[in-house]
Amino acid sequence: MRRIILLTVLLTNLAFASVKVDTTYSTAGAVAQKIGGDLVHVTVLGSPKYDPHFIVPKPSLISKLRRADLLIINGGGLELGWLPPLLRAANNAKIQNGAKGFLDMSHFVHMIDVPASISRAFGDVHAQGNPHYTTDPYVIVPMAKAIAQKLSQIDPQHQKSYEANLKKFTNEWQTYLNKLDAKMLTCKDKKVVQYHELFNYFLKRYNYKIYGTIEPLPGIAPSSKHTIELINIMRENGVKKILQDVYHERKTAQFIAAKTGAKVLIIPHDLGADGSKTLQEFYNKIANRICQ
Incomplete structure (x- = not known):
């Protein structure tokens, strides 16, 4: 009986030990899962079936943001049309812009198509550049490195695990990139x-x-x-x-x-x-x- 109780406590502790990670889009979510492994629980807020500029701000997303330990956004202005009101409503200090649990991936990639000036006459342009950088498979490695570093800050007791996952994943991804490059030739x-x-x-x-x-x-x-x-x-x-x-x-x-x-x-x-x-x-x- 004592063993059963101890096992139950252990499993409960493990369940609560996972870092709750919210990502605004699926590609970043997949990278976060690769780096976090069993130590993270990843929730993707925006459905990839819809326009990423205009994700429907459902009330259910507020509860997800309220529980998150880490929020990973695409950045570059892509979420401006839907995320800010959800963040305000969630009132989770851990994942507000500038907090320890907030990660803007656009800070780790080279943005292209940066406009010389901003005007509505040019359409719906993004001041920081084209935000759709995840269509380039080469941005996956800098994204993975940034996520590993952030997870290590939030959950330092598992830093070695995150670093090991990062090394394994980046080696596998480089092999994949070599094959993709050969195909594209x-x-x-x-x-x-x-x-x-x-x-x-x-x-x-x-x-x-x-x-x-x-x-x-x-x-x-x-x-x-x-x-x-x-x-x-x-x-x-x-x-x-x-x-x-x-x-x-x-x-x-x-x-x-x-x-x-x-x-x-x-x-x-x-x-x-x-x-x-x-x-x-x-x-x-x-x-x-x-x-x-």
Whole structure:
């Protein structure tokens, strides 16, 4: 009987020992799980099926934030449309901006497409640059390092475990990157247009040329005038690939494809956006579809 009681106490202590980690999006959540292992409980707040700029601020998210020990955000202004009111309502001092349990991943990556000036005339631009950096598989390592460091600060008694997980994961990821790079070298047609500037980081990494976006400006719905101009640009330059994300309307892309002979390629912007369950599967789907 005494052994049963001791075992129950041990299991209870283990259950309460896990660090509760909230991430705003799935890719960061997968990295946090790799580094934290059994020592963390990861909750992803935003569904990858929807526009990451406008996650629905459900009341259930408040309770999740209220219990969190660590909040990992994408940053770069991507969460500004939905996260701040949830954080205020959660009233959790541990995960407020600037607190020990707050981690902005954009501080650990090189942001591109930083605007020279900010104006609503340029559409829904982000002052710090393009926030969709997780489409570049090379940002996974700096993200993992930042998460390991933060978990070690929050839970110093398990620092060695986090460091060991980081070393194992980064070695595995480098092996994966070598294979992905070799695959991308085989891609011949590197001309694309995209709906929204979601994939700039991946496209820049592998030397693709972007001939435009279906949106005339970021966050602005396509107009007839802009659509016709884009069709002409694609015809003049022989662009045969349209990168379509999972959450924008597809009718415009299909119309442009019919007029240009291009393919509409559905590309995931985040892990799980079209069913991927692992980081490797997520980036493989991007690579396989862009490389068609």
